[in-house]
Amino acid sequence: MSGTERAERKRGLPPVRMVGAPWGVWDVVSKDIRTTGVALAATTLGRWAEDRPVEPRVRTLLGRDLPRYTAMEDGVVRERFAASRVLLRCVVAAAIGVPPGGVDIGYHLSGRPYARGYDQVDISLSHTGDIILVGVTSRGRIGVDVEPAGRAAEVAELDRHICTPPELAAVNEGPAEERPARLLRIWMLKEAYSKALGQGLRFSFTEFGFAPAPPRGSRGAVRGDTVAAGPGAAVLCGRDGAPVDASAWRFHSLDLEGGMLAAVALQYLPTGSSEDIRGGTVVNRATARAIWGTRAG
Amino acid sequence: MLLSEVRPRQPAVDQWVAVRRRITAVDQAFGDPWDEDNPLGFTEILAADERESCLAAALEKYDEHLLNAEFVPAALGGRLVGMDTAGAVLRPVFRRDARLGAIGGISSLLVASVVWAAGSEAQRRRTADALLGGGRLAIACHQLEHANIFFQEEFRAKPAGGGYVLSGRKPAINNLDRAELILAYASGPDGHSLFLLDRDRLPGPWMKRLGGAPAGWGGMGLGGLELLECPVPASSLVGGWGQGVAAGASAYPLMNATIAAMLIGLGDTALRATLRFAAGRARPGRSTPAQVRTAVNGAFTDLLIADCLTLTATRSLHLVPEQCDVLTAAAKYLVPKVLSESMHHLSTILGDGFHTTAGPAALVRKHLRDVDTVSFGHVGSAVCQTAIVPFLPMLARDRDNRTAQPDPALFRPGTAVPALDPDRLAQFGGGDRLWGYLSRAVDSGELGPAGTSDDLADEFAVRATAFAAELADVLETATDLGFDTGDPVDDPRAIPLSERYALLLAAASCLGVWREAAAAPADDPGAGFLADPAWLLLALDRLLRRLGRPVPPVPAAAVDRVHDELRRRADGARAFDLYAAELTG
Numbered sequence: 051m052s053g054t055e056r057a058e059r060k061r062g063l064p065p066v067r068m069v070g071a072p073w074g075v076w077d078v079v080s081k082d083i084r085t086t087g088v089a090l091a092a093t094t095l096g097r098w099a100e101d102r103p104v105e106p107r108v109r110t111l112l113g114r115d116l117p118r119y120t121a122m123e124d125g126v127v128r129e130r131f132a133a134s135r136v137l138l139r140c141v142v143a144a145a146i147g148v149p150p151g152g153v154d155i156g157y158h159l160s161g162r163p164y165a166r167g168y169d170q171v172d173i174s175l176s177h178t179g180d181i182i183l184v185g186v187t188s189r190g191r192i193g194v195d196v197e198p199a200g201r202a203a204e205v206a207e208l209d210r211h212i213c214t215p216p217e218l219a220a221v222n223e224g225p226a227e228e229r230p231a232r233l234l235r236i237w238m239l240k241e242a243y244s245k246a247l248g249q250g251l252r253f254s255f256t257e258f259g260f261a262p263a264p265p266r267g268s269r270g271a272v273r274g275d276t277v278a279a280g281p282g283a284a285v286l287c288g289r290d291g292a293p294v295d296a297s298a299w300r301f302h303s304l305d306l307e308g309g310m311l312a313a314v315a316l317q318y319l320p321t322g323s324s325e326d327i328r329g330g331t332v333v334n335r336a337t338a339r340a341i342w343g344t345r346a347g
Numbered sequence: 348m349l350l351s352e353v354r355p356r357q358p359a360v361d362q363w364v365a366v367r368r369r370i371t372a373v374d375q376a377f378g379d380p381w382d383e384d385n386p387l388g389f390t391e392i393l394a395a396d397e398r399e400s401c402l403a404a405a406l407e408k409y410d411e412h413l414l415n416a417e418f419v420p421a422a423l424g425g426r427l428v429g430m431d432t433a434g435a436v437l438r439p440v441f442r443r444d445a446r447l448g449a450i451g452g453i454s455s456l457l458v459a460s461v462v463w464a465a466g467s468e469a470q471r472r473r474t475a476d477a478l479l480g481g482g483r484l485a486i487a488c489h490q491l492e493h494a495n496i497f498f499q500e501e502f503r504a505k506p507a508g509g510g511y512v513l514s515g516r517k518p519a520i521n522n523l524d525r526a527e528l529i530l531a532y533a534s535g536p537d538g539h540s541l542f543l544l545d546r547d548r549l550p551g552p553w554m555k556r557l558g559g560a561p562a563g564w565g566g567m568g569l570g571g572l573e574l575l576e577c578p579v580p581a582s583s584l585v586g587g588w589g590q591g592v593a594a595g596a597s598a599y600p601l602m603n604a605t606i607a608a609m610l611i612g613l614g615d616t617a618l619r620a621t622l623r624f625a626a627g628r629a630r631p632g633r634s635t636p637a638q639v640r641t642a643v644n645g646a647f648t649d650l651l652i653a654d655c656l657t658l659t660a661t662r663s664l665h666l667v668p669e670q671c672d673v674l675t676a677a678a679k680y681l682v683p684k685v686l687s688e689s690m691h692h693l694s695t696i697l698g699d700g701f702h703t704t705a706g707p708a709a710l711v712r713k714h715l716r717d718v719d720t721v722s723f724g725h726v727g728s729a730v731c732q733t734a735i736v737p738f739l740p741m742l743a744r745d746r747d748n749r750t751a752q753p754d755p756a757l758f759r760p761g762t763a764v765p766a767l768d769p770d771r772l773a774q775f776g777g778g779d780r781l782w783g784y785l786s787r788a789v790d791s792g793e794l795g796p797a798g799t800s801d802d803l804a805d806e807f808a809v810r811a812t813a814f815a816a817e818l819a820d821v822l823e824t825a826t827d828l829g830f831d832t833g834d835p836v837d838d839p840r841a842i843p844l845s846e847r848y849a850l851l852l853a854a855a856s857c858l859g860v861w862r863e864a865a866a867a868p869a870d871d872p873g874a875g876f877l878a879d880p881a882w883l884l885l886a887l888d889r890l891l892r893r894l895g896r897p898v899p900p901v902p903a904a905a906v907d908r909v910h911d912e913l914r915r916r917a918d919g920a921r922a923f924d925l926y927a928a929e930l931t932g
Contacts, residue, residue, distance in 0.1 A: 333736050337734075
């Protein structure tokens with residue numbers, strides 16, 4: 051069985067691993083990505099505060115993000131920055147089996163982070179209030195979003211700015227008490243997908259929509275239905291509400307602990323992905339020897 | 348080189364115009380791609396893509412015009428004058444359909460590169476005859492740890508009866524059934540060897556054809572092959588017995604630089620399609636929305652960055668063949684990434700159109716997918732990193748290498764280059780001198796126009812400071828590689844460092860192209876827009892931001908100058924690369 055077939059068969063999501071960076075469950079993260087092609091890890095500022103390494107270690111773990119950290123004023127924003135970047139580096143390091151010091155978090159011009167040079171993985175970062183969520187995949191692109199369930203009422207007020215007309219109609223026809231929660235899920239799925247594409251909020255949310263994924267074995271989404279208030283899978287739709295051909299993509303709404311919600315957008319590219327994603331085997335030794343002989347090293 | 352040392356050179360009108368004409372001629376052969384009635388246009392290409400296949404009529408057109416003669420050396424009867432030209436001339440093909448480019452061109456280029464670099468005279472002759480007769484070539488790769496389907500499993504070889512016998516399975520060979528010749532890697536007791544096999548002579552009781560293409564590779568003519576004690580003649584061995592990896596590696600620069608150069612056609616269409624889409628939605632009398640301007644200016648600048656790097660890389664094959672390995676790998680590593688990033692940005696303009704399966708927006712999505720597929724994604728990157736990483740500590744140790752100045756002919760599009768020299772290509776080195784070029788410009792205040800009279804002088808000075816810091820930091824890390832691991836190649840910091848190095852080579856290439864254009868006589872077709880420092884400023888700015896060293900924004904006046912050129916080219920149907928050739932639409 052080829053790697054591609056394995057990836058096709060196993061499109062389940064591993065659980066979100068709660069970690070206290072930088073001493074987390076790295077062997078589990080490593081196993082998650084090996085078996086599913088995806089790893090998800092989260093921390094809270096509370097856990098970070100408890101587990102926070104000594105300052106010089108934090109500075110080392112920030113790598114090239116250190117100047118930004120140093121330029122920030124003391125406070126929660128700075129702590130969140132430190133915690134998120136340390137978590138990101140540790141998760142990538144665990145996924146590709148190198149020390150965190152070997153990982154350099156670069157930023158695309160859109161602001162999207164990536165593991166510079168290690169393009170066998172794609173990463174996404176989301177934080178809100180107290181919680182930080184990191185996603186990493188070896189299958190294609192990934193986008194994650196995390197929000198407190200309590201934000202639903204606030205997000206619901208933006209309904210016309212975050213929904214396509216069919217989505218809005220479906221939400222309005224649903225149970226009134228679920229309306230805010232459904233709108234929040236829609237918003238988060240769009241955030242996750244936009245982040246996977248690298249566009250953040252520049253990608254207009256009224257141009258594409260989501261519908262609940264059809265139950266296993268049935269074909270096609272139910273038109274006019276809206277994503278559930280609870281966790282579950284979703285499919286991508288156009289502005290007109292019809293599902294679009296996005297067979298490489300999977301979308302998930304998740305519940306995390308402490309009243310936190312998450313959304314994950316995942317792309318499974320059949321081409322180009324490698325079974326071996328270890329950082330230490332990127333350079334092919336036989337070719338390097340043939341090119342550089344004894345001059346290298 | 349100091350600016351004062353630059354002497355005005357003779358205009359290269361004839362060659363430049365000749366390259367432009369060839370690009371235009373290839374584009375015209377396929378007709379206006381936007382014309383819905385064109386059987387080779389985007390409507391048909393997208394319809395074929397929906398069926399996961401390549402447009403057969405387009406492939407016939409490719410063969411009819413014998414486009415593969417572009418990379419057959421003139422001495423063997425082909426039209427190859429330089430790989431820089433070959434890459435640019437095939438852009439109209441990639442502008443339409445990367446599948447067409449991959450089946451028609453890349454697959455054959457991979458094999459031809461190895462034969463030109465390491466083959467015997469008879470093998471070169473045989474390969475040239477196949478290509479000039481309209482035949483295709485296929486490659487059966489060796490196995491790699493970081494593998495996609497093309498690099499899974501490999502053949503094995505052993506000497507037998509004056510020749511060799513091959514056994515083993517290759518699940519994926521591009522163009523297998525269409526190929527006249529197959530270049531096969533095979534492992535053996537003394538390492539890998541390379542064999543150039545006649546497809547017609549393979550069938551026998553020892554051969555079995557394996558199943559079809561996995562998802563995503565449809566229309567590529569993919570097939571698998573199993574061999575059991577298949578006899579092949581001694582004359583099929585390419586390079587020495589057990590020397591296959593070295594022989595293949597000496598051809599990497601040819602493949603890397605030329606493929607990177609071809610891919611620019613994909614970015615051209617993505618930008619053109621986005622502009623057409625935006626124009627269709629624009630309100631009369633309103634100026635272009637800021638979001639659209641930012642995305643299209645960025646995409647245009649990225650195409651210029653990518654083309655400066657591929658120009659320098661493709662010309663280094665001819666001008667400094669023994670030092671071109673790292674530069675060509677950097678081009679192949681960076682160009683798909685830069686194109687993909689700006690194409691994703693263009694998708695913001697397309698909105699709902701990004702998800703449609705027809706129209707200009709669908710093209711952007713197709714090309715975005717294809718730039719990853721035909722560049723082999725991560726597996727392609729790893730091959731390039733294998734060439735770049737071991738060089739970084741060598742550069743750090745060698746001060747002379749870091750101060751030497753390059754041949755400025757590297758930066759002159761459309762000017763003649765010497766023929767390929769296989770012996771020099773096989774020497775392997777990374778001393779392209781671009782590091783010294785950038786570093787001297789930065790240190791001597793010559794990153795942009797000289798003197799304080801230029802309105803952009805301060806902008807260049809700010810960026811020179813940022814580049815100086817980056818050069819120092821890259822050098823420091825390169826010096827430190829291996830501190831914890833012993834062997835620098837084992838140091839995990841070397842991989843991200845290789846990308847930063849590639850971005851610095853891109854900056855040096857942009858600087859070189861601008862300088863040479865600025866120093867050219869005014870009647871040189873290479874002057875004009877390319878002599879305007881505005882585009883260089885935008886290019887350096889984007890590279891610095893990618894290096895994680897943001898500086899204050901580029902002044903609006905400079906952005907406007909680049910945008911005006913973009914509009915002129917869009918309205919006049921000219922390519923968005925360094926050559927700006929006339930296109931059909």
